Amino acid sequence: MSIRYDGKVAIVTGAGGGLGRCHALEFARRGAKVVVNDLGGSVDGTGGNSEAAEKVVAEIKAAGGEAIANGSSVTDDAGVENMIKQTMDAFGRIDILVNNAGILRDKSFAKMDLKDFGLVLDVHLMGSVKPTKAVWPIMKEQGYGRIVVTSSSSGLYGNFGQTNYGAAKLGVVGFINTLKLEGQKDNIRANALAPVAYTRMTSDLMPPEAEQMFTPDSVSPAVMFLTSEDAPTGEIICAGAGHFARARIVETEGMFFGQGDDVAEKIAENWEKISDLSTAKPYFMGGEQTGKFFEYAAGKK
Template sequence: MLHPLNNSGISAKKRINQNMTISFEGKVAIVTGAGGGLGRCHALELARRGAKVVVNDLGGSVDGSGGSSEAADKVVEEIKALGAEAISNGSSVTDDAGVANLVKQTMDAFGRIDILINNAGILRDKSFAKMDQKDWDLVVDVHLAGSAKATKAVWPIMKEQQYGRIMMTSSSSGLYGNFGQANYGAAKLGLAGLMNTLKIEGQKDNIKVNTLAPVAFTRMTENLMPPEAEAMLKPEFVSPGVMILVSDDAPTGTILCAGAGVFAAAQVVEADGVYVGRDNLTAEKVLENWDQITDFSNSKPFFMGGEQTGKFFEKASGK
């Protein structure tokens, strides 16, 4: 049986009400990697809807080198021009002291943290055979470990508040693969795995955790896409979906794919499977049932791993 929160997390009444407005009045949001691209658009949209925003950005290049506070400061100026409140922070999400400073600066300025959008990222693309270990380590550190560090730092604050909304940023490269992005893809799918555990651990404290898989023309992707894609794939066409993932009535455990004004949920699903038997079990017996083992016509997602284990026990018991 699917966990009830796995369906959508948003009540039917809320979904039907077409006049509802998502507001972040009184909320404080941290957006990492918000000096440009997707992060900037997320930060601006949160501010338009009333949030106080902490614009975090190391200000480095696409490959993670260098650093400058200029980009974050410019976004803060844009937010203030909207009449909203914002501060900038130049910490790296890979640095423990920097992440601690990010949280302290936010608490000193605003007294609470309601939303964390883990958006910071870099690229070091190479085919796996040619990839240096340092290129693997740095990409995984920024995307996966960096998101985990920022999340870990805000978690006790959100628990005490009995309120928190956290968003990871994954990618189609993680969900489905992409040539030359083994490091990036591994980190991005790892973020979905992190979400899957945190959605369970956060339930009792009203902490909801979701994941975005965006398609956008940004500084990180401009060399991977034709120039004509820019007009269709503006970051602004992704951020509306983000507002739902971090809203009061957010789902939890949802992977939302978004780009060019198109939105689609993604799930890890499992075929119904077949009990082959335990007596004299051989690889040949498994192979004989391969068509049924790989038949996804009755596939379904699970909210937690224990549900899959329960299914295996049922099938193995002949139920």
């Protein structure tokens, strides 16, 4: 099976370098027309110019591909609108959106300014929501769409000094958990990538020897799978150094105690049984969990 994107149009945000650049190049290599979006700012989100995006476009064109550059900020409503208009004017459709743009403002929670917390949430979470909102009606009308958000192990599992980043990166998982449901009837599939790569954003967090191992292009195959014709939906793929894994939110079967003055004590006494992961399973939607609780409360289990 060969994954191709001939006739497809892909937007990749934050594609002027690192992971986004590699995603954009790989889409183009596989036949897609690519919109290379990048504000061109520093790691902390300051500054900006279109030079980085233009360089990636030049790389794609030099290899025989088709691409255009866009310098809009994913947090700016007018900028996002311009990006979508530019794409539609140039290519007439949008099949794939990879939300990759991001910044870092790392500090321990005790020392973190709330402005830095809000800014990181704005770029990573709302910077995924706004482009997705803009392409959603286009994908619905087409009856086809593939959306990827970029999560992180910091969101799935935590990382010291990244409460803002972690909150945003788990937030995008919650975002696609509902998009997967609302997009089903229109063949719109939404998934999350949790990458590990040595990039400008992570170089201060990883040892120098990781640069040759955790290359950004070793992550891009996961994006190609998640945006393919036969892509799943609502999945989280962790990728790094050529290794790929599936992450899931699961829930144990738990125990039913009903109501009473001593329920808190019963929870404490039975915590090991409640936590037994051998009974754990994922749910595709929240109502499935509610159904389980109802069955226990109604005496049907």
